[in-house]
Amino acid sequence: xxxxxQHNQFGSIRPAQSPDAQNCARFEAMLTDAVDGxxxxxxxxxxxxxLLTCTACSVSLADAKRGLAWLELLxxxxxxxxxxxxxxxxxxxxxxxxxxxxxxxxxxxGTSTAAAQALATTSSEALTGQPLGPLHLVxxxxxxxxxxxxxxxxxxxxxxxxxxxxxxxAARLAPLRQTLLQPRLAMTAAMAFFSVAVTLNLTGVHVTQxxxxxxxxxxxxxxxxxxNAHVVRYYDNLRVVYELESRVHELQRPSDASDAPASxxxxxxxxxxxKPDTRPEPAPDRPVQPRPKPGTSLREPLFPDRRYSASLRPxxxxxxxxxxxxxxxxxxxxxxxxxxx
Amino acid sequence: xxxxxxxxxxxxxxxRLVRQCLAxxxxxxxxxxxxxxxxxxxxxxxxxxSPTDADDLTQDxxxxxxxxxxxxxxxxxxxxxxxxxxxxxxxVDHFRRTRQDRVTGSLDASxxxxxxxxxxxxxxxxxxxxxxxxxxxxxLKVRIQDALKQLSPELREAVIxxxxxxxDYKEISLxxxxxxxxxxxxxxxxxxxxxxxxxxxxGKVV
Numbered sequence: 001x002x003x004x005x006q007h008n009q010f011g012s013i014r015p016a017q018s019p020d021a022q023n024c025a026r027f028e029a030m031l032t033d034a035v036d037g038x039x040x041x042x043x044x045x046x047x048x049x050x051l052l053t054c055t056a057c058s059v060s061l062a063d064a065k066r067g068l069a070w071l072e073l074l075x076x077x078x079x080x081x082x083x084x085x086x087x088x089x090x091x092x093x094x095x096x097x098x099x100x101x102x103x104x105x106x107x108x109x110g111t112s113t114a115a116a117q118a119l120a121t122t123s124s125e126a127l128t129g130q131p132l133g134p135l136h137l138v139x140x141x142x143x144x145x146x147x148x149x150x151x152x153x154x155x156x157x158x159x160x161x162x163x164x165x166x167x168x169x170a171a172r173l174a175p176l177r178q179t180l181l182q183p184r185l186a187m188t189a190a191m192a193f194f195s196v197a198v199t200l201n202l203t204g205v206h207v208t209q210x211x212x213x214x215x216x217x218x219x220x221x222x223x224x225x226x227x228n229a230h231v232v233r234y235y236d237n238l239r240v241v242y243e244l245e246s247r248v249h250e251l252q253r254p255s256d257a258s259d260a261p262a263s264x265x266x267x268x269x270x271x272x273x274x275k276p277d278t279r280p281e282p283a284p285d286r287p288v289q290p291r292p293k294p295g296t297s298l299r300e301p302l303f304p305d306r307r308y309s310a311s312l313r314p315x316x317x318x319x320x321x322x323x324x325x326x327x328x329x330x331x332x333x334x335x336x337x338x339x340x341x
Numbered sequence: 342x343x344x345x346x347x348x349x350x351x352x353x354x355x356x357r358l359v360r361q362c363l364a365x366x367x368x369x370x371x372x373x374x375x376x377x378x379x380x381x382x383x384x385x386x387x388x389x390x391s392p393t394d395a396d397d398l399t400q401d402x403x404x405x406x407x408x409x410x411x412x413x414x415x416x417x418x419x420x421x422x423x424x425x426x427x428x429x430x431x432x433v434d435h436f437r438r439t440r441q442d443r444v445t446g447s448l449d450a451s452x453x454x455x456x457x458x459x460x461x462x463x464x465x466x467x468x469x470x471x472x473x474x475x476x477x478x479x480x481l482k483v484r485i486q487d488a489l490k491q492l493s494p495e496l497r498e499a500v501i502x503x504x505x506x507x508x509d510y511k512e513i514s515l516x517x518x519x520x521x522x523x524x525x526x527x528x529x530x531x532x533x534x535x536x537x538x539x540x541x542x543x544g545k546v547v
Contacts, residue, residue: 078387
């Protein structure tokens with residue numbers, strides 16, 4: 001194996017080949033101890049042996065020794081700290097007792113607070129021998145506190161950091177706002193808003209055209225009834241509904257003389273319709289009118305008596321009292337029949 | 342951990358100081374800061390290469406120390422290790438924060454980012470030796486410090502703690518939270534790279 005590391009054809013020494021690479025890793029780990037001279041005798045012998053054959057490791061050892069020599073030169077003559085460094089440190093740590101309360105983590109709560117307060121009671125006057133007024137502390141502690149990201153309010157007479165209320169509320173809300181602005185929550189909120197807007201659009205409320213006057217109770221009611229009427233109209237005009245109704249008509253015609261009242265309740269459970277308000281209410285003496293051709297939905301003017309016009313009618317409270325859907329029983333019957341003709 | 346009697350005595354004295362600080366004695370805190378601030382400042386300066394940064398970081402170290410004093414547990418280790426760990430962590434944070442500043446246009450950065458490539462500073466440097474010996478001595482120290490600053494941070498911190506602060510391998514492994522073997526290999530590599538960086542001026546050192 002050692003032959004590989006001897007001279008090649010051109011007479012130059014080749015660096016260690018890969019068979020020795022694993023060894024090199026082992027000897028690299030010994031390098032520091034070799035420089036220190038703390039290798040055991042047998043380790044040292046093995047190391048020396050390896051160095052004979054491995055130029056890379058020899059170079060590493062030489063470099064390490066040289067680097068150590070350079071570093072020794074750095075030991076002396078390091079720059080002095082700033083002359084006021086100690087002052088700054090004491091000012092910072094003595095003036096921070098109550099602020100510290102705001103920032104301690106749970107595990108430091110007890111002893112550290114007591115220590116800090118005790119340290120703060122003997123002010124820095126004792127340390128420097130000169131009275132340091134609160135003014136002297138204020139700019140330093142505020143700037144250093146600001147540097148540390150502490151919320152600074154005004155420094156009160158006792159050196160207490162008084163943070164005004166709006167700042168505290170804002171600080172309380174800031175993380176909340178940051179949480180809310182996370183993409184997923186923002187998307188959810190956007191989707192919800194979008195859905196609500198679309199729904200309102202469908203019901204006839206246009207968000208962009210909304211005015212303050214629209215929020216009056218009467219306007220709200222009007223919009224509500226309009227939306228309701230719109231929906232009812234839509235269902236009324238559905239072909240399916242129409243077909244069902246005409247079917248029912250046919251069934252009832254033979255029995256309309258005597259069974260009309262009885263058939264009604266029978267029909268009620270028998271026809272689970274989505275819209276109970278479109279249930280036909282045949283009167284016994286209703287004339288049979290020719291059915292309009294299929295494919296048309298127009299039968300008559302829809303609201304001849306302007307039933308669903310936008311005005312407060314005396315019947316409105318009555319309807320509200322009964323049912324959210326105003327078109328069920330009671331009054332609308334005659335109109336309904338005409339619709340179904 | 343084997344310690345010499347002097348080290349043990351020093352450790353005990355520090356532990357007593359800490360207890361006094363926690364008990365509220367301002368003078369104890371004063372003594373603690375005064376006795377430790379040079380060492381902390383030295384580590385910070387050697388790592389950052391900037392005296393102003395070193396001052397600011399030293400201040401931050403002691404502030405953090407002050408706020409977390411109660412968390413120090415004598416049973417868990419020496420105060421020295423703890424304060425060095427605090428210092429080192431703040432240095433790492435500072436390094437990460439200032440990474441952006443280093444990416445662009447540093448005179449010390451070589452063209453391709455290689456450590457051994459000709460740096461812009463090298464190309465612009467005046468190669469003639471200085472006449473004044475003490476100036477040359479200062480220049481030398483400045484150059485060594487610059488070379489140290491060019492090491493990658495992991496190697497830099499290992500080398501500083503071992504060769505400049507004389508900490509033992511066990512303690513360094515506690516501070517850096519790496520195994521002792523890794524500590525040793527980083528020290529070797531750091532020394533070696535420093536030597537390579539300074540190869541250029543070797544011939545001029547008398």
